[in-house]
Amino acid sequence: MSRPRRRALVLAAGFGRRLRPLTAALPKPLLPVAGRPLVAWTLDALVAAGCEGIALNLHHQGEAIAAALGTQHRGVPLHYSREPEILGTLGAVWPLRDFLGAADEVLIVNGDSLCRWPFRALAARHRRTGAAATLLVADRADPAAFGGGIALARDGRVLAFRSAALVTGLARRRRVFAGAQIWRPELLARVGEGYADTVEALYQPLLAAGEPLQTLATRRPWHDLGTPARYLAGALAWGLAGLPPGGVRRGPGATIARGARVRRSVLEAGAAVATGARVEGSLLLPGARVEAGARVTGAIVGPGIEVAPGTVVAGELLTAGPDGPPLATPLDSV
Template structure:
């Protein structure tokens, strides 16, 4: 079965992290988010991957190439962001039989995707506490009989998880009219399939739609928890490594460093001396963590430097960020309330008691900068030495 993976969106809700690369190419453990999805499809038996690209599409092409893990890779271009059915329709020339559709910015339970491919036609569902913001599936006798978008009174708690296995006929049903919100929805295609086929609901044990910065942190928490300890890099005898820790070849851990897994230290990175890295933390390629730095439950992207005597907690830092010495991230409110972050101009609760900052590519802080919880620092933003930053910039 061919797997169509949607990777064309701009990822506006996760900015500034997606300011210069597609959201599906943001790092989750040792590979981009989209590669986690493609790996799941390959493991489920996909015999070809079709990646639908658009925004910064060359980044996707450069990573996957013409073949990935021995499976051919093709590309389709979505020239405008006009909905999920529009995206899949961009790949119609590649469809010559049953096909699966997966979102390149979602993480799926691999066992469920295996079953999705086997049960075609099928749709993945997730049991959620409040399904009103989802497409909601109704079922009988293990068959989907209806889907309704964002109902005020949901008939079930089964949310559409955005993973589908369609029969070949569905290729002819992809050109759907625009919905009330102006998009061509893949759920309209699913509704047509439900009318003509017995569609199997496949319940996901775990599923994550990565749309906002703290969800990228959650994605890394999920995948880093599955690490198997491996030490290929240079680790000082005077360093202490505990639990699920991976130090890739070409990485260095200096004397006095304490690493408590799950932690992934990628090639070219340097940690220490006397640094403390814990939680679920990704230290990306060529990252520098300086003397006496503490990093907790965070993502540090490629080329970032956190200078000595700094603290970074529950944060996501983009590429080539430079935190000056003594930069401290606050990740907890005094009133113990959940941290909120600005998303597309509105303050949105992360649902997390602890969350630090989101720093876009190239952010620089002056020495002894203090950053308050829930801050977003845009691409290239700078702070002054000794400054306390309380508002996004």
């Protein structure tokens, strides 16, 4: 039996509003994670899962994404779908219906999620159940932090989406959608032109019509990087994986001066910590500098930003100000 042809769409067009001002100049899919753009980790997993082609939809800072990623990833062609007006999670499929329709299985992945993606297991589950679509759900994420999650039956079938519909007495559990789904290609015929949301315009009508939607639960670490606090948590978890407690990851050219103290932090390429400075539980993006005697705790220091000598930064995102000092945004403000 021949292997199913598999193609994918990575949703990469979003504005990243909750991550502003960081995403004003840097699109969310290109946010650094352990020395690479966030989306590169997902592209790796899609290639490993046997995808023969991968599309990315583009809107906000779209040309920066295309320039960074190029025309192929590890030998697999990349196809870009440029959206002059943003089309939403379902509307993004319409311009790609011919590209995706050539496959036997269609993977759709959120570009702001980070996971050791179990794409092959998701596809196997999809084939076994014969569902119209199969969604990856995170076993360890708190549904209350993600709008109530998805209501599931004991066998993993989807019963309802979003909090308004979670009152059904049949629901045995709630889980959080982990940003990946696989479709039968027949679903492409249900997608219309224009802006549309996948849950509202596709999944809820499918449930109402009695069409089965299934899930695969994963206990692998999963991170939604849609807010500054979640970006910090995900970048640290990913970057420090495998290191001893208190370990530090340094990217190319990153430096820590003698007499500085750095713990449980990630320093991206070219970041620097000066003598007498203290950095803990923080992410220093490319070219960031923490000067002598400064204290940085539980924070993100944006690209090229300098933390002045003696400054104390705690629980904040530092980005370039309109003129003068860096702009400080509390991580928990979103």
